[in-house]
Amino acid sequence: MPVKGFQFSAVEAAIKKPGRLDLALIFSQTPARVAAVFTTNKVKAAPVLISQQRAKDGICRAVLVNSGNANACTGEQGMRDALTCGRKTAEALGLPDEELLIASTGVIGQTLPMDRFRAGIEPLVDGLSGGTIENVADAIMTTDSFAKLETRSGAAGGVPYTITGIAKGAGMIQPNMATMLAFLVTDADVEPAFLDRAFKEAVDGSFNAITVDGDTSTNDTALIMANGAAANPLITAGTPEGERFVALLHDVLLSLAKLIVKDGEGATKFVEIRVQGAADHADAKQAALAVANSLLVKTAFFGQDANWGRIIAAVGYSGCEMDQGKVRISFDDVLMVQDGIFTGGDAEAAGTEVLKQKEFTVTIDLRIGSGAATVYTSDLTYDYVRINADYRT
């Protein structure tokens, strides 16, 4: 079911390679509530600085996004360019500047090709009548090999609503959302403070639980616009409708996050790293991230090598509380390590079979507490090196 009251458009403005959409617009026909999170990198691109400020009032009508140029590390010129592009677009839409957010992804350190960007704005706005969110999903791709879109429907007070999200990722992904853009739109009517909290929590359990290479970009932006066009009774915290909304929102975000990992540069494996029995959640997450980011673990996944030694070593240096004599490690259902030592017998052969699959789960039970966390990661391959040694982001 399409999300009501939103229009979409994408054009080729020749900011990235010829023949690819690279300038896109999301437009809400009525003022939408917005919740947004941005990169934690201290080096922030001009569009991030601008959007972070503008999102604070919680209202947004449109998002302008380009790929091919991140407008990062471009100084005052970059700020002027971003503001100019935003102003031109807002004017064409008949909006005050502040109701438009901006996002960019692509090469760092080059100023925007302003002539081409400006020339793209009129066809972009004209295209709103006929565009789709799929077009926008295409336009935000950089090294992504496929467009990422997830949609879920729910109801509040018997009135149906939809949440649809698109994202880009590929390389440079890690907690705190490296070079990751995600835009969600919903026609649900949601109480603003609840929307904000629900979105930030859902981002923590999804985009901030994935890692491809541990780098964090200058441009990460994830936001949701809720315009209430479904005309449902207002969704609020502490109600069954609120819980249902949170569950759907989390589902959309986690599904997008998993797609991003699956499309990680050069990835051939999708691995869920689950740490349980930790002292607390923070410890569990720290251990899971250390394992998920370990180059030795990731190359072993690529080599389909049941190398639990590298996994326990990564837990050991993660800084989490542990007792090596208690640790249990499983590959799917195959128990590899019990009380910190190899279970022996058929475990190596059985564990190797698990690693031959495209997707599997590594469970690390520290058996000292009740903290748990899950992180999603990929393997490290020749293609990762090739893509990043050749391609400039």
Next chain:
Amino acid sequence: MPVKGFQFSAVEAAIKKPGRLDLALIFSQTPARVAAVFTTNKVKAAPVLISQQRAKDGICRAVLVNSGNANACTGEQGMRDALTCGRKTAEALGLPDEELLIASTGVIGQTLPMDRFRAGIEPLVDGLSGGTIENVADAIMTTDSFAKLETRSGAAGGVPYTITGIAKGAGMIQPNMATMLAFLVTDADVEPAFLDRAFKEAVDGSFNAITVDGDTSTNDTALIMANGAAANPLITAGTPEGERFVALLHDVLLSLAKLIVKDGEGATKFVEIRVQGAADHADAKQAALAVANSLLVKTAFFGQDANWGRIIAAVGYSGCEMDQGKVRISFDDVLMVQDGIFTGGDAEAAGTEVLKQKEFTVTIDLRIGSGAATVYTSDLTYDYVRINADYRT
């Protein structure tokens, strides 16, 4: 000049691949003072647990080391095996157990091949009459492509002394000395507390300032034995002789550390990352390590891509204090970034020329304080992936 009063031996005990030395012994003819540091990984191999305890009294006569099997994650059996091997060797040398330290490197999670290990001890001890430290340097190699040995000579009160060190490294190297073994011997007579402090400081500025892949092993051990056989006047803190000793010690350690980075698995580049103008030393080191460990930066080095954007992004997510509008980045003498933005003009071409060299320096000046730190790293290559996807450590 050979270090007086030490004997060395290495044999093939068939613990690793056929045709390679894998069991070695360092022996001091008189009791030597010892200073040692061990892995910070909470998962520690049996030999580390034993040696850490035995080194505490500051006296050591011999070090028994094997490659091919780390004796890590081997539980109580692993402890019994290590103690047995140590006892057999100490008996053959006529020493109390406590005066012998043990180190192991190799595959994790397999118990030692005790029959072969035991059978190696007699020829090992017999070989002390004819062995050299070069033999020991060969015997401790795993994926290393060359043996690492550095030696320096000094004098105290006109009496000459020598410091010689050997090390193994290759992959899995990072601060806190991942799968790194280093053994230094000196015939200098050095005051014990001064030796301990000097050694730990020198390790901090050398082995803890290098990184290949950010992983930390279960077996790292670095130690120095000082037996006083040079018969020099005792070297103490706060004297010119003490300063000279510290300088030589640092030189040996830093030279070994650089050799380890140069021999990093698959490495084609040796890169010095210098951060200056940081709020303090800790901030500078944090930023330098983030850059040195960034996969995107390391693949760009491999690709000879003057991608300063990835470098400034890594500084940005490192957590160090910074003002992006002040940052200056140079590749050797080529200023790439000034006030946080690209200097333009010929910088890209000139920067690319710098990156074509086998060795270069990246200097990042944050220009907000006086903290500085230097870290040494390598590039990330296809061969790194190949070695680690195929080879089991």
